[in-house]
Amino acid sequence: MNKIGIIGNPLSHTLSPNIHDSAIKHFGLDLSFEKWELEKKELKSFFLNAKKNNVVGGCITVPHKENVLEYFDLYDDSVKRIGAANWFKIENDRIRGFNTDYIGFEKSIPENILNNLSEINCVVFGSGGSAKAVVEALFLKNAQNICIINRTFSKAEEISNKYSNSRISSQKLDSIDSVKSELKTADLIINTTSVGMGSGPQPDGNLLKNYELKNNVTGIDLVYSPKKTPFLKNISEFGGQAINGIDMLIYQAQAGFKILTDNNCPFEIMKSALKLD
Numbered sequence: 001m002n003k004i005g006i007i008g009n010p011l012s013h014t015l016s017p018n019i020h021d022s023a024i025k026h027f028g029l030d031l032s033f034e035k036w037e038l039e040k041k042e043l044k045s046f047f048l049n050a051k052k053n054n055v056v057g058g059c060i061t062v063p064h065k066e067n068v069l070e071y072f073d074l075y076d077d078s079v080k081r082i083g084a085a086n087w088f089k090i091e092n093d094r095i096r097g098f099n100t101d102y103i104g105f106e107k108s109i110p111e112n113i114l115n116n117l118s119e120i121n122c123v124v125f126g127s128g129g130s131a132k133a134v135v136e137a138l139f140l141k142n143a144q145n146i147c148i149i150n151r152t153f154s155k156a157e158e159i160s161n162k163y164s165n166s167r168i169s170s171q172k173l174d175s176i177d178s179v180k181s182e183l184k185t186a187d188l189i190i191n192t193t194s195v196g197m198g199s200g201p202q203p204d205g206n207l208l209k210n211y212e213l214k215n216n217v218t219g220i221d222l223v224y225s226p227k228k229t230p231f232l233k234n235i236s237e238f239g240g241q242a243i244n245g246i247d248m249l250i251y252q253a254q255a256g257f258k259i260l261t262d263n264n265c266p267f268e269i270m271k272s273a274l275k276l277d
């Protein structure tokens with residue numbers, strides 16, 4: 001039987017198997033979905049042996065969205081633009097990378113924000129593969145200002161420099177005064193880091209702690225487990241709109257499943273598999 005699956009580490013929190021098993025069942029496909037919890041050094045052998053092991057494709061999550069690129073033969077335009085991949089497909093003997101995160105992120109933005117992005121100040125925490133996709137989506141939608149804040153400043157700077165656009169700036173996470181003034185005027189704040197992830201190293205961490213926010217701020221946390229992260233609790237405390245990463249997860253999965261199987265799985269089929277209350 002052909003296999004698809006998810007590459008990442010850790011994978012204890014992942015809901016992708018539930019989502020894709022429901023889609024496979026919905027279409028009656030002869031396909032299994034596996035979890036591939038791999039170290040960076042194991043990626044090479046995984047991709048070398050993928051075809052032999054009946055792997056036809058899969059999705060990629062933290063921390064490998066950039067690490068996988070060197071093992072691909074072909075790159076979809078989305079990967080070329082963003083510099084990270086969250087899906088791969090084996091086409092004959094060649095591995096092609098795709099990015100559907102930017103589609104998933106855009107679809108998860110509430111309409112009142114999406115339709116007014118040209119007047120919206122955005123702050124993006126993190127500078128990994130997910131942040132790159134989020135910045136690309138915001139850039140394509142003409143967000144007024146995008147400030148990328150990261151612990152390792154050089155990575156934030158690298159993303160903002162790529163756009164050579166004055167609307168996109170970068171800050172170091174521990175530059176308290178600069179971060180303070182960015183957050184004070186931010187209308188949309190996105191957490192793409194693993195801070196606050198239940199299975200991560202800092203489940204109680206919150207990058208917004210001690211900062212003042214606008215009372216009509218919208219916060220999107222790409223973390224979806226727990227459903228209400230410390231970041232989102234903080235947004236709610238300021239009276240803002242708090243959105244977790246579930247919808248983005250499903251929308252990126254929908255687009256990836258379509259790439260691999262050519263089937264359009266309804267959103268509700270995937271969502272009901274998560275048994276959310």
Ligand code: ATR
Pocket residue numbers: 061062063064065066125126127128129130131150151152155173192193194195202205
């Ligand atoms: P993804 O592919 O999901 O973007 P990633 O590439 O591993 O995952 O990126 C994780 C991001 O979370 C990085 O920006 C990382 O900051 P560094 O670039 O400084 O490593 C950020 N991150 C992870 N743990 C963090 C922490 N404890 N505090 C602040 N940022 C953190």
